[in-house]
Amino acid sequence: MTCTSQFRWTSSACSDAGRVREINEDAYLDEAELGRWAVADGMGGHAVGDLASRLVIDALKRLGPPVSMKAFIADARAHLQVANGQLRQEAARRQVQRIGSTVVALLACDRFCGYVWAGDSRLYLVRDRQLRQLTRDHSQVEALKSLGVITDEEARHHPAQHMITRAVGATDLLELDDDAIEVADGDIFLLCSDGLSNEIGEDDMLAVLTTAAHDTAPGQLVSLALERGGRDNITAVVVRAEDPYAADKTLLNPSP
Numbered sequence: 023m024t025c026t027s028q029f030r031w032t033s034s035a036c037s038d039a040g041r042v043r044e045i046n047e048d049a050y051l052d053e054a055e056l057g058r059w060a061v062a063d064g065m066g067g068h069a070v071g072d073l074a075s076r077l078v079i080d081a082l083k084r085l086g087p088p089v090s091m092k093a094f095i096a097d098a099r100a101h102l103q104v105a106n107g108q109l110r111q112e113a114a115r116r117q118v119q120r121i122g123s124t125v126v127a128l129l130a131c132d133r134f135c136g137y138v139w140a141g142d143s144r145l146y147l148v149r150d151r152q153l154r155q156l157t158r159d160h161s162q163v164e165a166l167k168s169l170g171v172i173t174d175e176e177a178r179h180h181p182a183q184h185m186i187t188r189a190v191g192a193t194d195l196l197e198l199d200d201d202a203i204e205v206a207d208g209d210i211f212l213l214c215s216d217g218l219s220n221e222i223g224e225d226d227m228l229a230v231l232t233t234a235a236h237d238t239a240p241g242q243l244v245s246l247a248l249e250r251g252g253r254d255n256i257t258a259v260v261v262r263a264e265d266p267y268a269a270d271k272t273l274l275n276p277s278p
Contacts, residue, residue, distance in 0.1 A: 024087040025094065025131040027057050029205055033261040036240035040217055041252035047071035047123075048215050048257040049079040057130030058085060059259050061143045063215040065122040065189055074109055074123035078190050081105035082127055094129045095136040095200050102127075102138065102190055102198060109191030122191035126157060126213050128261060135211070136202040140188040144219050146227065147203070148210040153228040156203065160188035207265035214243070217254035221247035236262050 031054040039046035047064030049072070062078040064071020081101040088094035102125060113121045124141025137145050142159040158164060162185045163177045188197050210231050222243070230242050240258040247256045 025090050027130040028133050028267070029130065029207075029263040029265055031055075031057060031130060031261065031263060032236050033059060033259060034237045034240050035257070035259040036244045037257040038244050038248065038252070038255070040255050041248060043255055045072055046255045047075055048217070048255040049075035049123075050213070050257050050259050051079050051082050051127070052259055053083075054261070057088075058082065058127065059211075059213055059261050060125060060127040061213045061215055061257050061259055062190075063124040063141065063143050063217070063255065063257070065120070065124070065186075065192075070116075070121055071123065073112070074121045074191055077108060078102065078105050078123045078125050082125075085129075088129070088131045091129075091131040091134045091136050091202055094131050095138060095202070098127055098129060098136075098138050099198055099200065102140075103196055106190050106196035110194060113191065120192055122189040124186065124189050124215070128211055128213060130205070130263075133204055134202050135205050136200060138198055138200040140190055140196065140198050141186045142216045142219075144212075144214055144216075146212040146214075146224075148212070148228060148231050149206060149208070151228070151232055153224050153231070155224075156201070158199070159186070160197075160199075161186045205263050205265075207263065207268040209263040211261040211263075212243075213259040213261070215255060215257040217252075217256035218243060218247050218258055220254065221250040221252065221256070231260065236260065 033054040035052040051060040062075035064075040124143040126139040126143040129136045145156045239260045243258040
């Protein structure tokens with residue numbers, strides 16, 4: 023028995039190489055009908071980052087139908103561990119130190135969403151017109167923020183902002199974090215690479231996500247990041263949940 027979502031999901035995505043880099047090393051997964059989405063960011067400065075991000079996304083595409091939220095998360099973790107081994111082998115074959123990618127994945131099952139991540143690609147939630155970051159970056163800048171050494175604004179422009187501490191393919195044993203959240207009618211999720219979150223702040227994200235049409239929001243976010251500099255590859259996946267059985271839905275039942 024599969025764990026189908028109780029929500030009607032719609033999603034759209036946009037990705038751009040940015041104004042500086044010639045190759046887009048980001049990749050994404052946008053499969054609303056299967057309840058799974060992801061963003062992967064090939065590690066800048068390392069060999070064939072675009073290969074790494076595509077391999078990570080391909081691994082998540084092979085996920086089977088979930089039987090429970092816990093099993094869905096476990097399956098995603100297992101597939102990412104396989105991808106980690108493949109990237110380690112490829113790096114050895116090419117005689118380079120590493121070929122790696124960040125990842126953040128969102129998985130829908132029943133009334134819940136699970137999420138799994140490594141690195142600084144992020145997941146945000148908009149609920150009741152408030153935006154909240156659900157993931158916590160695996161990065162040196164995040165460590166400085168947690169110690170109170172720098173502010174959120176300083177972190178966006180810190181010299182070490184691209185130095186991450188976890189990634190698929192970085193080490194023989196991949197460390198992943200995961201969590202889950204109960205979904206509410208009208209929830210909006212944003213998955214993005216750091217090329218977006220390093221260029222625009224949360225106020226701008228919230229403004230776009232609460233005003234733009236669902237199919238144009240990712241493009242508007244990417245365009246805004248390009249306007250602010252576009253110094254890295256930029257990817258945004260926007261996911262919306264609608265509960266067709268929500269108590270506050272107004273139904274029209276004409277008289278015969």
